Amino acid sequence: MADASYPDELLYHPEHDWARIDPEGPDPAHPEATLGITWYAQDALGEVVFFEAPAVGTLLVQGAPYAEVESVKAVSDVVAPLSGEVVAVNDALADSPQLINEDSYGEGWLVRIALSDPAERDGLLDAEAYSATLGG
């Protein structure tokens, strides 16, 4: 939470979401990805107090909101960086939403999806390009 960071191994959506594509998923034709919000997003929100996960089986569409993350002061849509079906949600966030602040790329992950169109990844940004969108 303390310092800005944008890990090189992740892909980024300009709406401040990250995706970690798992190259060794159960089905190589439909790789899985873990999704979350970036350091910038959690910092802008402040202390997260509520995250309501979508149900397993929900279909996400790239660029469309799929959940809400809420801080004391504000609520913000979470946008899907990639399309796919939710195969797992981070249940720990129900009791400990602050994990999104404390470890936004690790324990604070939001959902895991099976990608419906792996080629969509080509439209995402790498860490350097995403950082550049944040300005000074």
Add this chain to the structure above:
Amino acid sequence: MRRTALFDRHVAAGARLVEFAGWEMPVQYEGVRAEHMSVREHVGMFDVSHMGEIETSGPQALELLQRLISNDLSKVPIGGAQYGLLCREDGGVLDDLFTYRLAADRWLTVTNAANHARDLEWWHAHAGELHEARVDDRIDEYAMLAVQGPRARGLVQEISDAPLPPRMTAATLRLAGSEMLVCGTGYTGEDGVELLLSPADAPALWDELARRGATPAGLAARDTLRLEACYHLYGNDLCTERGPIEAGLGWCCAEDTGFIGSGAVRAVREAGPEEKLVAFAIDGAGIARQGNPIAGGGVVTSGTLSPCLGIGVGLAYVPAERAAVGTRLEIDVRGKMRPALVREKPFYRRPEPLAA
């Protein structure tokens, strides 16, 4: 955008700064929850220099204020403070404000930042025929700090040359070498003081308070604190489209003074309001926000997570017949219906009663 005299201190403390009513203000430093709890458990300090000040003076000052402000200022002794409303002829609320009586015919009224220019115009417009009432804009002459929390008075007393004024009174004292108006008022539900001083003296005072352990707190914590205490926020819970009785502020309306809007206020008081401002808490998860509609009529005007209670709380206007404590509400929170309960005000009351 305007900056307060403490802008550099906020930057140095790592504050997140936001635009608020034309001012660049600190919304939070370390985090709203930590700042909130500092005020509840120890002592926090807020830069509220964006708030405006209007001085009304002269032999007809009281006459002018009695026309403008809803409460009865003739009851305020020299050194006293009183809360009241500024209303339109139709009873719509233009502002809520504290007025301090500095001398027999000298009064200082603190305005909300967003309303200051409009308030000042209103003052001047109604001062017209009262030739012996003088109206002066004092916004540039004052910085304002709120020091709040169970340790606030003790901490401020350490740097004061005289005993602090009791609650709801004000006195000119020297603090850390600078003269200022010390007021026993606040907006957090805790004991504490508000300090009105020359902007040039504000940074040194801020540093001295910080050295003695006051935690800087931002506008975000100010909002969660006031909401737990069920204090109204102008622009949320008060507006020109609603009157004092609907807002539950009949206690600060003295219709017999004939203030502007008193006729409308009297009529609503006698007939009973169609809607009332209630405090509510959400059952389970979810936080209602300003603008969320309520099933069967009504709207949320303020909503947040209560850091002390750990649940979503807020204020809402509902039809009068559904305003009783214990009434069940369904609030439409961005398309999801959240059950809520009308609760007693306030959500938070400080543990020990004050020796006033």
